[in-house]
Amino acid sequence: MIYTNPWRIATALCLPLLAAAPASAALVCNAAATPVQTVYFENDPNPTDDAWTVTISCTRGPTDPASTDYTLQADNGFNPIGNTNQAVNGNGQTNRIAYELYRTAPGNGAWGGTAATDFAGTINFGGALTASATHVFYSRIAAGLNKSAKLFSDTVTMRLRYDNGPGNVDAFPTFPVSINNQSVCLLSTPPGNIQFTYASFQLAAATASTAYAVRCTIGETYTMALDATAGNLLALNYNLALSNPTGQTGTGFPQNFTINGTIPGGQSGTCATGMCTSTQTRTLTITY
Known part of the structure; x- marks a missing residue:
């Protein structure tokens, strides 16, 4: 007796399906x-x-x-x-x-x-x-x-x-x-004129003044000075002084000061007529 056992050889081929994925937004x-x-x-x-x-x-x-x-x-x-x-x-x-x-x-x-x-x-x-x-x-x-x-x-x-x-x-x-x-100082009110009236040989001193105001940034220190504190007009000697000669500190608001002037008494002066006038210019400097 001849025994036979039929069988088959099977081969499977897998082909993967490649599909492109949808592109994602790249904005x-x-x-x-x-x-x-x-x-x-x-x-x-x-x-x-x-x-x-x-x-x-x-x-x-x-x-x-x-x-x-x-x-x-x-x-x-x-x-x-x-x-x-x-x-x-x-x-x-x-x-x-x-x-x-x-x-x-x-x-x-x-x-x-x-x-x-x-x-x-x-x-x-x-x-x-x-x-x-x-x-x-x-x-x-x-x-x-x-x-x-x-x-x-x-x-x-x-x-x-x-x-x-x-x-x-x-x-x-x-x-x-x-x-x-920025730090800043300015004359919020500039000084005006100092105007003296003086008679020859008067006994009392003649006085005059002008007010001004300085505004500086909060906390800013500053000093003030005149270019000269003395002068001569019509052969009359005069003196000038600041009301607050020492250093100041700004508050952000105007701070008020004066320039005070004096002509000592007993001076004759020079005037060929009944009334004479003369002027000089002085400079106030604020340093900060």
């Missing part, structure tokens, strides 16, 4: 603003206004849309008081200086922390993979603030919203603010 945007760096002078009667720029830059993938809408918001900084930005350097009101940011012009079109004050626009790529848009914004500091002479600082955080598909993540870039409040 990414961010914003960068120029640092706000300004110098403040308290004696300037006008607000301190400056212009700056902020740029929104985007990149996309080949399959991403050719444009994206965006809005850009700015908060009130690290040290707000209500809706007002403040740069600070220390404690107390003299160490805080208020400022504001605007979209349209200094004092108009606030750029703040609400949707109504956002920058808004559209980034158009065309056929490129990168594109950007730039906006001008403005800063304003009110005139006549009485603050310490120092460097004040703050940080403003922006919020950039744009359409980058599912899983949208806003960008939160920041920019620094620095305000340099």
Whole structure:
């Protein structure tokens, strides 16, 4: 007997199916603003206004849309008081200086922390993979603030919203603010004329004075001096003296002083007529 056992050889060939996965969105945007760096002078009667720029830059993938809408918001900084930005350097009101940011012009079109004050626009790529848009914004500091002479600082955080598909993540870039409040002294009320009336050989001294006021930045020390404290008019010797000859410290407000003059008695003077007049100019110097 012949036993046979038929069997088969089977071969299976696996061919994997390779399919391209759908491309994921690659749109990414961010914003960068120029640092706000300004110098403040308290004696300037006008607000301190400056212009700056902020740029929104985007990149996309080949399959991403050719444009994206965006809005850009700015908060009130690290040290707000209500809706007002403040740069600070220390404690107390003299160490805080208020400022504001605007979209349209200094004092108009606030750029703040609400949707109504956002920058808004559209980034158009065309056929490129990168594109950007730039906006001008403005800063304003009110005139006549009485603050310490120092460097004040703050940080403003922006919020950039744009359409980058599912899983949208806003960008939160920041920019620094620095305000340099310069020390300054000025004659808020200049001295007037000192006018003597004197008769030859009078026994009593003749006196006259003039008032003036100096305004200096808070904490700024200063001294005052005349170019001369004595002189001669019509052969009459006179003397001048400051009411406060020692050093002073500014308060941010006008400080009042006088220049006092004396012509000692017993002088004849020189006058060929019944009434004679003569003048000299003196200089008051404030050093700070």
